[in-house]
Amino acid sequence: MSQRSIVVDTTRSPHAILRPIPISEVKLRDRFWQPRLIDLQEITLPTQYEIMEETGRIDNFRYASGKIKSSQGLRFLAPDSDVYKWVEAAAWSLAVNPNPKVSKLMNAVVEEIVAAQDEDGYIHTFFTFDRKKERWTNLRDMHELYCAGHLFQAAVAHHRVTGEDKLLKATTRFADLIDRVFGWGKKEESDGHPEIEMALVELYRETGERRYLELAKFFLDVRGQGRIGGSHYIQDHKPFRELEEITGHAVRALYLNAGASDLYAETGDKTLISALEKMWRNLTGRRIYVTGGCGSRYEGEAFGRDYELPNERAYAETCAAIANILWQWRMFLLIGEARFFDSLERSLFNGALSGIGLDGKSYFYVNPLADRGHHRRQPYFECACCPPNIARLLPMVPSFLYAVSDNGFFVNLYAESTASLSFKGVPVTFVQRTNYPWDGEIELQVQPEKTVNFALNLRVPSWCPKATVKVNSQTIDAEPGTFVTVQRDWKRSDLVHLSLEMPSEFVVCHPFVEPNGGRIAIQRGPIVYCLEQVDNTEADVWCVAARTERPLTAFPKVIANLPVIAIQGEGFGVELRHWEKDLYRPLRAVRQNIRPILFVAIPYFAWANRDAGPMTVWLTRG
């Protein structure tokens, strides 16, 4: 394995404060992520591969290379990108756990991709043979550059993890073609679906070829002038630097922001970071779900207006939560502030993770915050962006644990693990002992090979009401929502103990979020909870009013073989038998129909893995 399995490589980026660590250097031993990463290779990647074969997605490449005469998978939607994301997922997963079967499968797919490349470098299975002449004619809708972006990301991941350059070489030939076709004075357009921007910056980082960086900048700058239709939906309504609100298709908006963040890392262009900060405030202050889900409208899979966050009709596409993680990770690397990781953590443990079933092979495209039992997990989707996207996100998680600055280390995320890092040439091993996210006690053994001075920045999440840090026997103040910095000479026997209070808490929502008026959600640590009917026999979970003056009690529970911490609370159940006929009744007629009950809440990410039934994140208050 290469030592460079870095997701978003800001190692040499002049305007990023932080540098990620290679995935391969973190060995997880936890019960939260590590089982998922094993399932990823044992279940998720193999089943996704099978479905890609069944649906003709791999055959599309065989068709393009002339190996077969037809394929059932050819569509103007972007099936190629599903394959690329799968390759990227497989590659990162191999940085976590070597696995000959996955490796072999990945390399076979890579062969098919490379064989499908046209003589001029072009790769996109739909625009082959008769359709060659249609290349680059409908950038708004046809996802050509979007697919190219996912190919570049796959190639970068493949190269960083395996050290092999076959896919990377093919990719740079394609990127060179795109560079010949697009640019000022050439074709002055961009893709309807952003993605290629961040991919080109990573390709620049991997190859050192500055033209790719310039091309990424071009694709950002050419946007917002109506050249691809001018709609909010595809972020073409306004030049990027003038954006103040995050609007339109949620995945597109967040991918574009991720790309712009990457550009800032290389260029330091202040007009970019200024627009990104405005959109960040707009997103986190007004347009994101408590689950970290993004995009409130079915129409256009889009962000709504400020505070427009319906629960049952939430769109909150899995890909959009992932896109938020990708963007927040980049913002965090640029600026190094805890608020970005707080947002990343919210999406990671809730709105993104809900997108994959506990069986590792069923998915949500849409992640509502309330449901009557209609919404079921699916093995795949016609537009299958989400399954391989969650597959590529999971193996990135180990890299989120730490980051490195000029002064030392940032510990961002906690999990039972060992990380082999280094500071100014001195190997430093970090051993975390914790049951995070179920418990807030974290013991961190700092083991430098020799005594070395550096700053250790420990994240105190904003959800934490009170935290203490002890270094050996010394106690240090810790403010939630910040990094606590401990700068000292670190010795081999040093022990850091971070104690994050993790009560089960009621959370309220900004009063302008109309459907959540007067309601509460339940959160414990980074985990947002929901009530699912299967755990609650005393009342329909939509008819439970929580008694917020009573304590919530955390207790261990197993959901579809997964041990979790569930929460019990006290509330009132509204009797439904008087609601057979009427939709509206005078209060005088229903006042008496409530009775005290106990309710059970489970982690939102774990819902819809057992019997179908009503679910809700937000509860009324009794």
Place this chain on the structure above:
Amino acid sequence: MSQRSIVVDTTRSPHAILRPIPISEVKLRDRFWQPRLIDLQEITLPTQYEIMEETGRIDNFRYASGKIKSSQGLRFLAPDSDVYKWVEAAAWSLAVNPNPKVSKLMNAVVEEIVAAQDEDGYIHTFFTFDRKKERWTNLRDMHELYCAGHLFQAAVAHHRVTGEDKLLKATTRFADLIDRVFGWGKKEESDGHPEIEMALVELYRETGERRYLELAKFFLDVRGQGRIGGSHYIQDHKPFRELEEITGHAVRALYLNAGASDLYAETGDKTLISALEKMWRNLTGRRIYVTGGCGSRYEGEAFGRDYELPNERAYAETCAAIANILWQWRMFLLIGEARFFDSLERSLFNGALSGIGLDGKSYFYVNPLADRGHHRRQPYFECACCPPNIARLLPMVPSFLYAVSDNGFFVNLYAESTASLSFKGVPVTFVQRTNYPWDGEIELQVQPEKTVNFALNLRVPSWCPKATVKVNSQTIDAEPGTFVTVQRDWKRSDLVHLSLEMPSEFVVCHPFVEPNGGRIAIQRGPIVYCLEQVDNTEADVWCVAARTERPLTAFPKVIANLPVIAIQGEGFGVELRHWEKDLYRPLRAVRQNIRPILFVAIPYFAWANRDAGPMTVWLTRG
């Protein structure tokens, strides 16, 4: 004026229990409807006419008749139908109040319509000249039969009110053409937008031509077999008689139901009424707003799933509330039960009336139940269905006051008025003295020309907690949600006093309507209230929690020159200053930030007539 200004003429319909009275026989003197009806002729119809001229809608007919060479108004959407609805509105208004200016304008428009008729009887301004060959080629989208339906309704109204047959004759020529083109063994399709069904039944009633009834039946029967695309959106997914839920585009669904109700009145086909009753229960029990608004989704202007009733993103098109009134009126005529009028009344006083501004010339297309101040009234719309629809609804109101059965009279709606009716040849005058809907005391003088025995059925609305009926000095039990029947010999001096308790009340919603969980609305009589910011300076109205254990106090108030009854209540205001940045906060951090306030609620129909600002119908509970 003709004596036959009857809206939905079931006078000879064998399967309708009730017969409407002519509009012209009710003389309103009330302060609620009569000022609206004066404004209708003085402001609404003239301004709508001007805009129809400005936008080329009248020119389209001049163009079709060859009087002018081009028109800016030609569109595949249905601008002709706006003109027809305006004619219908003008005609019914003339049955209420003779008005030479309106009469002259109406007749001028009728001339333009008639002149635009093609030699074969066809009328639709878009499909003239070069586009003739496209007639009837895209029934799903092009609104040809929909426009024809509105033409027929206009012609029937024009004939019933004026006694002139010019428009009716042109119309029957067109209907005959449609009858030659469509039918079993001929063109076996229907229109994407239902409307012609109820129009054809009325045309049958007006002309006695049975082919029109058969054609209406054909258009209903041909639906639901996928012949026009098969989508829910246009109610083509299932044969009408198999429908159990009200789905798809709300106006289309409700117009179709109105047409099916008309067909039942003539045919007594039990499979029709069975489907209609199922959809009625689905609508009133699961899919209608407390305002009587219909259609909860922007996508497809459609009904949502059961209990899917978002407030801020309510669609609730004005036309859909009107369509519900048209359907409920028909169901009421068929069956004579109070529940239909209860639903009609809810839509009439709230979700339909909100569609027109108090200035009589500004409109809502969409009627949300919560808003941050973005939603403003407009003088017209590109798709202008709603303004002329509300214009034709208003003059129908007088006809809603009474209905006649074989046994006597139904008094459905109360308003200061005199009605000159008759029973078995004996003239009977009813004089109502009341300030309804602001007050529940109704004095009804029954003045038969000579003593006559009949049943007087007095509606006790379902919103009423307690009612008493006194006939002269005799008190009679009255159950809310029913008609109280008083059968006796009526003499000239008889006095009925109906006393409907009309408290200001809190209303709760079925717990399955997720955004209304734990919330309350305010209703007084048939009027649903809302909080508008302009009346509430103590707190943002979205941040008011009502104290439901405290009394509500009704008081008189003037809104944009309209005297109304407003309601004051006690509540808590949530402080917003702690909500500058965060979207979600732990309950522990916000618990203290509420303070007691008084709030003022105004009738929902009157909102958005003053300074723009937040509005909400549903309040949290303090």
